C-alpha cells in the first residue's frame with residue numbers, strides 16, 4: 001500500500017516546462033494514489049505519446065508507455081487480463097481524440113472499467129505546437145498559421161455519445177478537486193473520462209492558467225449528473241465564464257468485465273498457464 | 287491406389303463448403319487419406335463455389351487439379367472445370383437444369399434429378415445432399431457413414447432436420463443404384479485403416495493456441511483467418527480464455543500486448559491487410575519485450591487483392607515490417623498438422639524470448655481440410671522462460687544478461703514493471719544516453735542469436751538424399767511438392783518452415799550438395815530465393831513462380847520439373 005507521495009517518486013527528474021499543467025495532474029494523481037493505496041500490486045498505468053506520457057517516468061507504479069494514440073487498447077487488454085487492477089490511462093488530446101479517436105469511442109461503448117485522464121491542452125505539445133482536435137476555430141499555430149478552419153471536438157459530448165458512464169471535467173490547478181474526481185472516476189464501475197484542462201504554457205497562449213481560473217465554474221448541487229439530456233446540455237457549455245467543471249454525467253450500467261462470466265470466479269491471469277487437453281474437442285473431428 | 291479427385295461445384299449460398307467437409311469426412315471414415323481444396327469468390331451469394339477432394343489409401347498432402355468425378359450444380363461448373371476432367375470420368379448433372387454439356391471428351395454423363403428429388407422432399411437446398419447420396423452409390427460408398435455424419439452435423443437442429451437430410455441422401459442413393467447400377471465403380475468402397483482426424487489450418491491454429499495455453503486472443507475478422515475466431519469464440523468459457531472482437535487490428539494487437547503485459551498468453555490473427563495495421567505495435571512488442579503470437583494468413587495482395595485466394599507474397603513484409611530493428615521469430619508451417627505444433631511452440635517461444643512470434647500461413651493451409659493421424663501434443667510442455675510472480679528487490683525489467691533475456695514480471699505482481707516504447711534503461715525509464723541505447727539494442731538483438739542456438743529446427747529434406755534436382759520451398763507449397771515427388775523419384779525437396787532466425791547453415795549445406803536447384807514459390811519475385819541468397823550467398827537462378835491466387839498443383843509441377851530432369 002502506498003502511504004506517502006515520496007514512495008511514488010522515481011529517480012527521474014520531471015522534464016515538463018516550468019508552469020506546465022501536467023504538474024497539477026501529477027500531484028493530484030499522487031495524492032489520490034496515497035489516499036486510496038494504489039500500488040504495484042493493484043494498479044497499472046498506461047500512457048500514449050506526448051508530453052503527458054512522460055508522467056509514467058515520474059511515478060513508481062507499473063506502467064506501459066505505448067504508441068501515439070494507442071494507450072486505450074493496451075489498457076483494455078490489461079483490464080481484461082487482470083480486472084482486479086485499477087487501470088488508468090494518461091492521454092493527450094492529440095493522442096486520444098486524433099490518432100486514437102476510434103479506440104476512445106469503442107472503449108466507451110464497451111464501458112470497460114478504466115479511467116481515462118485526458119490531458120487537454122488543446123495543442124500538440126511534444127511536437128512543439130501544432131493544432132489539435134481541441135484547438136478552437138481560428139486558432140493560430142505552427143500548422144495553422146492562417147488560423148484553424150476546423151471546429152474543435154468536445155470530448156465530454158463525444159464520450160457521452162459513445163457510451164461512457166462517467167464523464168467529468170476538472171482544471172489541473174485545483175488539485176484537491178481533481179484528486180477527488182480521479183478517486184471518484186476510479187471508484188466508478190465503467191468507462192470514466194476526465195477531461196483535464198491543462199495549460200500548455202509554452203505553446204498555447206490562449207488557454208492559459210489565468211484563462212481557466214477566470215472562466216471555469218464548479219457544478220453545484222443543482223446539476224443532476226444522472227440525467228443524460230441535462231448533462232448533454234451542460235457538456236455543450238464552453239465560453240467566457242461558462243466552462244463547467246465537476247462530474248457532468250454519471251450513470252450505472254454493468255461494466256464490460258462484469259458481463260464476462262469467466263471473470264466472476266477471478267481474474268483471467270489467476271488461472272495458471274497450462275497445457276490444455278483437447279481429447280474431448282478432437283472427438284468432433286474424427 | 288491412384289489419387290481420386292471428387293469435385294462439386296455450384297453457386298454460392300447453397301452450402302457447398304459444408305458439403306465439402308461432409309464428403310471429406312466420408313472419405314476419411316471410409317478408410318482413405320484425403321485433402322480438400324476449396325475455391326470461392328469474395329461473395330456470400332451468387333458466385334461460383336467448388337471443392338476438390340482428393341483421396342487415396344496412401345497419404346494425400348496437397349490439392350489436385352484433375353477431376354475424376356464432377357457434380358455440376360450449375361453451368362459454370364461445367365464451363366470452368368470440364369477441361370480438367372480425366373479421361374472416362376463421370377459428370378453428374380440434372381437434365382432439368384438443361385446444362386450445356388460438351389460432347390467429344392470421353393466423359394460419362396450421369397443424369398440425376400436432384401432438383402426434383404430435393405423439391406419433393408420439401409427444400410431445394412437439399413439438392414447437394416441428394417447429389418452426395420447419388421455419388422456415394424456410384425462410387426460404391428457406404429451410405430450409413432454419411433448418415434452418421436449428417437446426424438452429428440444436425441444434432442443441434444433436431445430430429446426433423448436429420449430425417450430430412452437422411453431422406454435426401456437416400457433418395458439420391460436409391461435413384462443412382464436403380465438407374466445407373468452398371469456405372470458403379472469401387473472407388474470409395476469402405477476399407478480398414480488407422481484412426482484419423484480431419485482439420486483445416488485455421489482449426490489447427492485454434493487448437494494449437496488452446497493446447498499452448500493461450501489465454502487472450504483479439505481477432506478482427508479477415509479472410510482467410512476468420513475461422514480461427516469462429517472456432518475459438520464458442521470455447522472461451524469451457525477452456526477459460528477470452529476472445530475479444532476489437533474495433534480494428536490496431537486495437538487487436540495493442541490489446542494483446544496489454545493482456546500479455548499483465549501476464550496472459552496472448553495472440554492475434556489476421557491477414558496481410560490487417561497486419562499492415564498491426565505493424566506499429568508489432569515493433570512495440572519487440573521494443574517492450576512483450577510476448578505475443580501473431581497469426582498471419584496470406585492471400586492475394588496488395589491491398590484488398592484476391593481476398594479468397596492464396597499467395598506467398600508476405601514473406602519479406604513479415605521479416606521487415608516496422609521501422610528499425612528488433613528480434614522477431616517467424617515460423618511458416620506447411621500444413622495443418624505443422625500449424626498445430628508450431629502454434630503451440632510459438633507461445634513458448636514468445637514467452638522465452640519475450641518478443642513477437644509470427645506464424646505465417648496462407649489461404650490454402652488455412653482453409654483446406656486434410657486428414658491426419660490424430661494430433662498429438664503429448665511431447666509439448668509449457669515453458670514460460672524467465673518469469674517471476676514474486677516481488678523481487680530492486681527489480682529491473684530490462685536487466686542486461688548474456689543471453690539477452692531479462693526476468694519478466696507481469697504487472698500486478700508487486701514489482702515496479704515498466705513497458706516503455708521509448709528507448710529505456712534497465713528499469714524501463716526513458717533514456718537517450720549512448721551507452722544505454724547500445725546496451726539495450728544489443729540485448730534485444732542477442733535474443734535472436736540465443737534462439738537460433740537453442741531452438742532452431744533445421745529444414746526437412748524430403749525424398750532421396752541424392753537427387754538429380756532439388757526443389758526449395760517454404761510453407762504452403764509443401765503439399766503440392768510432396769505429391770509431385772511421388773511421381774518423380776529423382777527429385778528431392780528442401781522445405782523451410784522456420785524463417786527467422788534463418789537456418790542459414792543447414793540450407794547452405796543442403797544446397798551446396800544439390801546437383802540442380804529450383805525455387806518454387808507463390809509470389810512474383812521469388813522472395814525466399816532472395817532471402818537464401820542474402821543469408822547463404824547461394825543464388826538460385828531457376829524459379830517456378832505463380833501469383834494468380836491458385837495454389838501449385840502436382841500436375842503442373844510434374845510438367846515443370848520434368849523439363850529440368
Ligand SMILES: Cc1ncc(C[n+]2csc(CCOP(=O)(O)OP(=O)(O)O)c2C)c(N)n1
Nearest residue numbers: 049050051052068092093094095124125126
Ligand atoms: C504514429 C505517430 N505519429 C506521430 C507521432 C508524433 N507525435 C508525438 S506526440 C504527438 C502529439 C502530441 O499531442 P498530444 O497527444 O495532445 O500530447 P501533448 O504532447 O500535448 O501532451 C505527435 C503527433 C508519433 N509519435 N507517432
Ligand code: SF4
Nearest residue numbers: 017020051125200201
Ligand atoms: S510543451 Fe506544453 S504540455 Fe509540453 S511540457 Fe511544455 S508546457 Fe507542458
